[in-house]
Amino acid sequence: xxxxxxxxxxxxxxxxxxxxxxxxxxxxxxxxxxxxxxxxxxxxxxxxxxxxxxxxxxxxxxxxxxxxxxxxxxxxxxxxxxxxxxxxxxxxxxxxxxxxxxxxxxxxxxxxxxxxxxxxxxxxxxxxxxxxxxxxxxxxxxxxxxxxxxxxxxxxxxxxxxxxxxxxxxxxxxxxxxxxxxxxxxxxxxxxxxxxxxxxxxxxxxxx
Amino acid sequence: xxxxxxxxxxxxxxxxxxxxxxxxxxxxxxxxxxxxxxxxxxxxxxxxxxxxxxxxxxxxxxxxxxxxxxxxxxxxxxxxxxxxxxxxxxxxxxxxxxxxxxxxxxxxxxxxxxxxxxxxxxxxxxxxxxxxxxxxxxxxxxxxxxxxxxxxxxxxxxxxxxxxxxxxxxxxxxxxxxxxxxxxxxxxxxxxxxxxxxxxx
Numbered sequence: 308x309x310x311x312x313x314x315x316x317x318x319x320x321x322x323x324x325x326x327x328x329x330x331x332x333x334x335x336x337x338x339x340x341x342x343x344x345x346x347x348x349x350x351x352x353x354x355x356x357x358x359x360x361x362x363x364x365x366x367x368x369x370x371x372x373x374x375x376x377x378x379x380x381x382x383x384x385x386x387x388x389x390x391x392x393x394x395x396x397x398x399x400x401x402x403x404x405x406x407x408x409x410x411x412x413x414x415x416x417x418x419x420x421x422x423x424x425x426x427x428x429x430x431x432x433x434x435x436x437x438x439x440x441x442x443x444x445x446x447x448x449x450x451x452x453x454x455x456x457x458x459x460x461x462x463x464x465x466x467x468x469x470x471x472x473x474x475x476x477x478x479x480x481x482x483x484x485x486x487x488x489x490x491x492x493x494x495x496x497x498x499x500x501x502x503x504x505x506x507x508x509x510x511x512x513x514x515x
Numbered sequence: 516x517x518x519x520x521x522x523x524x525x526x527x528x529x530x531x532x533x534x535x536x537x538x539x540x541x542x543x544x545x546x547x548x549x550x551x552x553x554x555x556x557x558x559x560x561x562x563x564x565x566x567x568x569x570x571x572x573x574x575x576x577x578x579x580x581x582x583x584x585x586x587x588x589x590x591x592x593x594x595x596x597x598x599x600x601x602x603x604x605x606x607x608x609x610x611x612x613x614x615x616x617x618x619x620x621x622x623x624x625x626x627x628x629x630x631x632x633x634x635x636x637x638x639x640x641x642x643x644x645x646x647x648x649x650x651x652x653x654x655x656x657x658x659x660x661x662x663x664x665x666x667x668x669x670x671x672x673x674x675x676x677x678x679x680x681x682x683x684x685x686x687x688x689x690x691x692x693x694x695x696x697x698x699x700x701x702x703x704x705x706x707x708x709x710x711x712x713x714x715x716x
Binding site for chain 2: 398399401402403405406431432433434436437441442486489490491495496498499501502
């Protein structure tokens with residue numbers, strides 16, 4: 308579980324298997340560790356806008372998040388497992404969420420809650436990031452504006468399933484994904500492609 | 516309806532559409548505002564908003580709108596200043612009259628590019644300090660910004676998030692070590708400072 312050296316030429320990623328070949332013990336160990344991790348995901352609620360209200364509703368008594376192990380909302384990234392970005396992200400806030408994500412220790416996951424966090428939502432303008440995956444790596448996208456609490460719970464269950472599918476032998480999934488020298492996470496053409504308007508937006512009259 | 520009791524008759528026009536709107540020329544803006552604030556029968560001591568309007572019709576000038584409210588008489592007044600877009604957009608600042616105009620004028624500068632003379636701290640407030648694409652709410656500014664999305668992400672990620680504090684606020688933080696020791700003790704104990712008596716300055 309080391310840092311990806313951003314200046315080294317990246318060879319194609321191959322699964323690094325441990326010295327011991329997978330057997331019954333490693334499988335049971337994986338099961339135990341992943342069971343523990345998935346059932347005690349401490350969220351870091353990065354709530355910016357309306358989705359944060361729905362997140363609070365999901366955490367409240369009717370759609371309880373505590374039964375999934377997310378009892379303790381940690382507002383310090385140092386003690387959090389999953390960063391839930393609930394709400395739209397302005398460009399001005401993007402270095403902040405990047406810094407919060409970098410401050411979280413491994414293992415960490417990111418849930419992008421809502422349309423604005425996933426793709427920019429209805430805010431296709433000069434001020435909003437068109438999807439936080441241009442800034443931080445995302446594991447689960449939860450669509451909705453805002454997503455119903457049941458929708459967010461489904462996203463969390465998907466994340467739990469993903470966590471349970473991980474293996475301790477594959478150490479590369481726990482590598483820190485840092486920004487490259489230009490300060491970006493993805494190459495520029497990928498960011499442009501991800502930020503392209505889609506769906507109804509391209510049929511509406513917009514400037515540029 | 517028409518409130519022609521202004522002392523200065525140098526106003527250009529006066530219109531009322533349910534609200535009272537006064538158009539003022541830039542040269543007399545400060546004088547009119549001071550009169551509105553300080554003259555006892557006007558008493559517009561609350562500046563509710565400063566904003567700007569650029570009409571889609573390119574020939575209409577840019578209007579800066581001041582919303583005033585009189586707490587004593589409970590009346591609203593809208594004061595508009597028209598700025599010719601062909602010339603430099605500059606206005607005297609009303610911060611000397613209403614302290615709240617500080618951030619309101621910063622917002623108008625950030626969004627429309629209007630320079631306010633004698634403003635103590637005119638810099639961007641909504642966009643980040645080093646934003647280079649222009650002034651977003653102008654009509655010639657494209658909706659999605661002038662740079663490509665990747666360039667916007669790159670500039671945003673490389674901007675310094677702490678750079679939006681003013682020099683005054685930063686200097687207070689750095690000056691903590693220079694405070695007199697008894698004051699540092701009081702601050703360390705959580706005292707917030709004493710409430711000044713009415714007799715103090």
